[in-house]
Each structure stands twice: as C-alpha cells, then as structure tokens.
Amino acid sequence: MLAGFSAFAQKSYNFKKAESEARQLLHTAPDSALVIINTTLAQKKPIHDTILGNTYSLYGIYYAMGGKPDSSIYYFKKGLNHVNNYTENKKRILSNLAIAYRQKGKYKESINHLNEVIAISKQQKDSSRLALVYGELASNYNYMQQYDKSVYYLLKAIALLNNKNDLDKIAGLKQKLANAYLAMENFDFAIDLYQEALSIFKEIKSDKNYYLTLVNLGETYIRIKDYNAALKYLSEGVSGLEKFGDKEILGIAYNKLGNIQRKKGDIKKALSYYQKAYNYLTTTNSVRVLRIAGEYIKLLNDTQNYQKALQIIKETDPYRKSIESNVDDRMVYVMAIAETYNKTNQLKEAVKQYKTAITLVDSSSFNETERKTKELQAKFQTKLQREKNIALKANNDALKNKVEAEERLILFYIIGSIALFLIVLAFLRTYWLRSNLQKEQLKNTEAEKSLIEQQHQHEQELNNNQRKAIEEKKRELTATTMQMANLQDSINQIINKCSDNKITLQEIKKELEVLNKKKDYWKQFKTRFNNLHPEFEKKLSSEFPELTKNDIEFCSLLKLNLSYKEIASMLQISYESTITKKYRIKKKIGIKDDKEFEKLLLNL
Template sequence: MKKQLLFLILILFTLKAVAGDGRKQEVDSLLAKSMEFGGKGDLVTYIEMAIKALNLASAVNYDVGKAKSGSYIAEGLITVGLFKEGLKQLDRIETTDFYKNEIFMQSEVHRLRGRAYGGLMLYQQALRELRMQQGLIRKLTGEKQIKSYQFNYENLAVVFQRLGQLDSMQKYTELQLDNLKVFAEKDAAMRYQIVYENLGKLYVQKGELAKAQLYLDKSLALIEKYKIPIVLNTYGVLGSLEEKRGNLKKAAAFYEESLKKKRVAGSRIGIKSSYRELADFYRKNNLDKARADHYEMAFSRLNDSLENENRQVVDQVLNQILQLKDQESETKVSKVATIAILVLVLLVGAISFFIWRTRHNRKALLQKEEALQETESVNRELTEQIGENKFNTLVELAKSNNPEFLTLFTELYPQFIQALKSRDSNLRSTELEFCAMAFLNFSTKNIAEYTFVTVRAVQVRKNRLRKKFDIPSDADFNNWMRGLVDTSEQA
C-alpha cells in the first residue's frame, strides 16, 4: 500500500512538472507572437501579448518569462510615450533572479531606462544609464555585444543631438559605423545606409557641406546597389544641403522626391514631416505661396489624424496596464490573510524596534545636519571663488564621471593641483580626480556612486592616500585636502 501511495505521489509530481513545462512553453510562444506584432508596428497587440505572457509567467512562477515579458512591456510603453509606466515595469524586472544573473538583461534595462529618461528630457540621467550599459556590454560576446553597442551608440547620438552637442553626436554616429564593420556590406546594407544618412544630416547642420555630400552619396550608392526598398530621409537631407548651397531648384526637387519615397513606403509620420519641410521651404524662400499653403493644410490634416490615432493607442495601452494592475491587486488580496498573521506576530518586535530606531535617528539626524551645514558652507565658499555656473558645470561633470571633469577642475583650482603635485609629482590622473572630489567635499558614498565603485573601494583608496600624504588618522580627509590650498599660499 505504501509503495502504491509513493508511486501515485511520484506520478502527481511528474504530471505537475510536465504541466509547468507546458505553461512555460506557452509563455515563450506568447513572447514570440509579441515580437511578430512589434515588428509590424502593431504596438497595442505587441503589449497585449506581452501582458498575457507576464500574467501566465507569474501564475507558474516562471522567472525568465516574468523578466522577458516585463522588458517587452517596458519597451512598448516607452515607444508610445508612457515613460513613467515603462520605468515602473523596469523596477519590477530587477526583482527577478533572471535579471540578477543575466548580464544581457541588465544591459537591456539600462538601455530602456536611458530611452525613458531621454523621453522625459532628463538627459544627464539618460547619459548615465547608457554609460552604465556600456560597462555591461563589454562583458557580452558575439552578436549580442555588437547589436547592444549599435543601439547604445544610436541612443547616445540621439541624446547628444537633443542637447545640441553635435561633436558628441558625431562621435557616437561614427562609432556606429565602426561597429558595423564586422558585417559584410550586403548583410548590413540598410544599417550602413541609415548611418551614412545620419552623418550627412549632421554635417549639413555643422555647415560642412562637402563632408555631407560625401556621406549622402554613399547612402544613395547603397540604395541603388542593394535596391533598398524603404528610404525615408536621404532625399530630404539632400534637399536641405542644396538649400544651404542656395540651389533652391535642386532643393525643391529633392524635397518633393523625399515626399514621394515616403508615400511609397507608407510612412505617415515621414509624410507629415515632409509636408512640414515643404511648407517651410516654399514660404521661407518666397518661392510659391500656393504650394506653401497646400502643404501647410496637408500637414495640419495629417497631424490631427495622427495625434488622434496616437491618443487611441495610448488609451488602449493604458487600459491594458490598468487591467494588469487589477490582476496584480487580486493576487495581493489572496495574500492578505497570511500577511495579517505575520503582522500580529511581528507587531511587538516592531514597536520595540521603532522606539530604538527613533532614538538612533535623532542622533543620526543631528550628525547629518552638522555635515549638511558644513557642505553648504564649503559649496558657498567654492561658488564665490569661481562663479555659480562654472561650479555647477564642474559638479555635473563629476556626477556623470565625465573625463573632462579633471580638465575643468585643473583650470578652476590650479593651486590645489600644484600643491598635490609638489607632494608627489608622480600622481596618476585617477588619484588627482579622487582628491579633486574630496576637495569639493563629496562624501564617500557620493564618490562611490559617481565613479561606479563600491563604498569599500573608496575607503581603501582614502587609506592609501592618507599613507602617501601622511594625513593623520584623526584628520578629516576632505578638510585636509581643502587645507592644502591655504598651506601652499602661506608657503
């Protein structure tokens, strides 16, 4: 009898495992369907399939499915402009074991956060996320690494374009080109064509028209050689190039050709931008008022239509997200009874802890207030010395771990750098940068955050510098650094 019972239990466990595997396969199938709809530009169905996958993965506790479906949902939300909702999905992904163990998923979360922050016009946060992604991409290999770099460089180029930093935009657009060199031209013809097109547009903006022509000719050659079917912007950029040269007849022909290509491709957003382009061109150059009015009217009609459609898409997506939240709430309700019991058991301990914590926090708060007052005093002094704008720029460079930080700091505080080098002429740039952050009164935690290392690593480096400069153990490290300038001036 016992053997039969054990045999039945074994069968039940086997059936449960098989059923679980079947549900996991169903999740993977839903994710594959989601990708298909995403490739067709059907964002509503793309997100709908991903939400179904997430619900099923949560029901069977399929960790990989929860992470992947969450990333699909986040990508869709960010694409339709629901940036804050997308960021919430990314927070959920970080709770999965798959995220914690999979470098590529970590890289993707930083990429998506970069896109979301860029959409919210929080450009410094976007740059930070994308630079953190680069650190993870270095650990990847093969095609995943190459594609990740390509998207990373594209996103960085977009952020710098929005910031109006054309040199940085150029750097990352050219890096896209270098990254593509591992592929044969015919295997990545469309990617090459888009990069050439972007470089052409960039050089038109910079007024380097010969270089712009060079890259646009390369784009046209690829279009002709590989019969690339969808060409949205090359002819429009050629129009702006000829307009800059003063060849208005050629410019008009290119702008009109660009509109024709976009109509063939069926790109309504592209058509809208061409209408705007043509209306502005004809009006600004006093060429043809009737044509300008015609394209202005066409732009208004299409823009209203697209905005209405976009609102409908956003409404549909929001409804799906609300349904997802309702389902999450139902799951939470079923856990309330268990949680209530745990709360009662822990209540006495929590009260005791609260009393102790309150006393501890009072003491910590006093210490923080003293430290804050000191920091504010130091910042006021430094700001008075060099001016608020330069000081703010210096702090932002430090926070984004920008290599230009040390250059600007040396320019603003040459006495401090000279005082350091007089004590040790062989100091490395990383040591100078570290001491500069201490001079600006950054805390150990701040330095660790801005330089992407652990707090422990910062403490170790401080101890090494204490030995190198004979800083007494009872002396405040930051105060000692700031005192160097006074000491050198007295000498």
C-alpha cells in the first residue's frame, strides 16, 4: 500500500504548478519556496529540461536574496546547462546570472551576460524582456558611477513599456531611475519616483521591492536632513527586509540607520548600527564593505576609540584587494584609516595612506561624469513635464489656432508696410550721414593716428618701468627668502655641532652673536611681499576665513613659485610635510586640482 501511494504521489506531482508557487513565495516566504524547490528536485520520475533549468534558477534566486552570490552563480550556471535550446528560459536565467555577478562587483561579466540577452531579445523583437535588461544594465552603470549611461538605458526601457500595462516592470524601472537621481542629488525628483514605485509595489504585493524602496527613500531624506522622516521609512524597510535574509541589503540598511543616529547625536546607537552593518557585509564580501567600514572607522576616530578602529582596519584591509569598489568608496575608507594612523602616531603609515588618497582623487573623473548626468537629467525632466502638459496644450491650441492665424495675417500687412517705409527712410538718412561722416573722418584720421602713436609710446615706457620695478622687488623678495632659509640652516648647524660635542660654549656664544646681528629676514620678507602683493593676504583671508596665519604664510611662499624642497628647507619641515600641508590647505578651501589652486594664488 505504501509503495503504491508513493508511486501515485510521484505521478500526480504537478511541476508547473510547483514552479509557479515557488516563484510567488520567493518574495514573500522564501523558506516555503525552498521546500517546494527541494520537493521538485527530489521527484524520481523524469523531469523536463525546462523544469530542471527553472528550478535551479529558483535555487539561485533564493541564494541571491540571502546575500550568497557565489551559491546563486553556481545554480544559475547549472540551470543554463539545461535550457540552451529554450531561448525564453535562457534569457531569464542569463539575466539572473548577470545580477549575481553584479552583487559580487564583477560588472564586466555582468554586462557581457546582459548583452547576450539583448541580442536574443532584439532578434525575437521581445520589447518587454529588452526593457528589463536595459534596467539591469542601468543598475550596473549606477554602481559604476556612470550615471549618464544609467539614465540613458532607463529612459530607453521606460519608452519600450510606455504603451504596455506592465505595472511591476514600470515600478522597478522607476525605482532604478530614482536611484540614479538620488546619486546625482536631485532629491525632489527621486522622492517623487520612489513614492510612485511604492504605490505600485504595494498594489501588486511585491514585498521585497516595497521594503527595499523604503530603504532608498529613507536615504533620500537623510540627504535632505529630514532625519525623522528618514528614520520612519528606514525602520519600516529594515523590519520588512529581515524575513528575506539578504545580508547585503540589511547591511546597507543598518548603515543608513547608523548615519541617522550619528546625525541626531546618538553615538551609542550609531556605533551599534554600524557594527551590525559591518558584520552583515563582511560575511557576504559585498562591494560596499570598504565604504561602510570607512564610515564606521571615522565615527570611532571621532569618539577617540582608536583601538577598535585599528581592529576594524585589520579585519577590512584584505578586502581592498579582493573586491572591486568604486573610487569614492575607496576614498572614504583610505581617508578614515589615514586619520586613525595619524591619531595613533603611526605617521609613516598615515603619510602612505594620504598619498594613496591623493592618487585616488587624481584618478577620479567625477566632475565630468556629474556634468554629463545633470545634462541628461535636465533633458528627461523637460521631456516628462512636456508629456504631462500635452493634453492641456492641445486643447488650448485648438481654440487659439483660428484667431491667431487671422491676427498674424493682419499683423503681417501692418508690419510689412511700416518696415518698407522705415527701410526707405533709413536708406536716405544713411546716405546723408555717410557723406558727412566721410568728410569728418578724413579730417580726424591723421590727428587720431598721431595721438595713438604718442599714447602707445607712453604706455610702453610705463609698462617697461613697472616691469623693471616688479622684477627688482621679486629679486629682493627671493633673496630675503633664501637668507631666511640660510639663517635656519646656520641655527641647525649649531644644533648639530652641539649634539656632536664639536664646539665650545665660547664658540656657540660667538656664532649666536653673529646670527643675532643679522636682520629679521622674516619680517623683511613679509614687508617686501606685502609691498609687492598688497592685497594678497587680505583677499585670501576674506575669501577663505578658515585659513590660519600659518596657512596664509605658506601660500605666500607658494605664490613665489618656490619648490617643495626650498619651502621645506626654509620652514625646517620635511618634504612630505610640505606636500601634506599644501593638500590640507586645498581641502580647506575646497579645491582638488593643483592647476586650479595655482591659478587662484596667481590671481590674488
């Protein structure tokens, strides 16, 4: 009886129904979906390749939602082996595989698989699938900070679905577009798009997407400093996402909660959330590990908990080689750990990290990317607004067209008559004026020529005298500067002799008396520099009040085009300290590029 019942159960198992139920449950009750998946694979009777491929794909989705991209990639590839001859199934699994590679930060592999799907979809003229793939491509470029490409593919995707009633797909694309606008700091537009996506996700009961959108909406409110609204949306989002077990998404969400508590001044809660976020992301090898670790370390530095910060650095540093984070995320991490090393007197390591930060700044093309994406953003907003006004404009145009046509005809006759009269009048007046002007010009030409020659000669003499005076002042100023440096070197020589016991007290006294008789070169330097550039210190202090007196004196030396080595010798600091001081001054005044900084000093 038991054997017969088992055979009947195997025979009556409905594979298609099981697959449909598992697919629905993945986004609401993933563990229940896993039971159905395992039951399907446990069936002893022959299973069609499409069922096997789809079931392994569901396995991959389950692990992807749990923040395990390696396992999801394994099962997606296993599913592909069964559906190579079934293009619909192949397109779906290739898309999922591309998403899994994106989770690992392998954007090149992800884009390659998405391009495979695009080629198949274009061949089959499958616009719905094509729109979805464009959306996934946009997500890749968003992670890669290429926002212009992200917006481009999202607009293409939305255009393909405009005439269809695919609410879930349109909502997903709007969510992605909102992510791009959030990254470009167009917060109002991002909020509108998130709210539209939320209402659709709620209507179609797409729970995970709904909670994920809440998290992104919370981030938007953080950026506009509405922390109460941000806390409300994030708390609801995190609570809903807990049941899906996606550790990467949870890590990012807890990090955002930490940001809110830090802004509100609750440091204890902020540290707790940062630790949770860090724990989640390190277990998934997320590409966001470096940024979130950097934010955590920065807060630890602010609270002077340097030992904990050093511990996090030790645990995180291996990820610098194993994951492919973007330049901004690496910059956040490098600047945080450089500060930790600086505060713990590990100056050599701190300098090394500051140099790395400078390299990252030089390699970033953020400004150009930002310019392009804002242009695309403006185009899209204009297009969207125009679409909203089309209906109203069409009605108004229909009422006005006839009246405007008659008015234009009458106006044309009037303007034509007036224009003809004015042209004739202007021609006659011009002819009369031209005759008089030619006579006057003949009289004045010679006198003006003589006057211009005299003025030119006078200006040339004046410029030559001014140039000589400026050059003389510059030579005096440079000489004073070098005398200052020599005075510092003399003092250092006396100190070195004392350290080596190669000089007597009487000789020290004699050499110090000689130095004492020398002029106060620094005072001379300041006097001559102010004579040469009287407005420099005043303008620099006025435009950048955060600069200290020492910063302004350092900028004075830079304006003279002295080398780092000469400045270091003069100020008795190391070559590296000179570079670091210049970098800090640039950071204070908000300038990254050396050429822009030099241009600023030159114009003051």
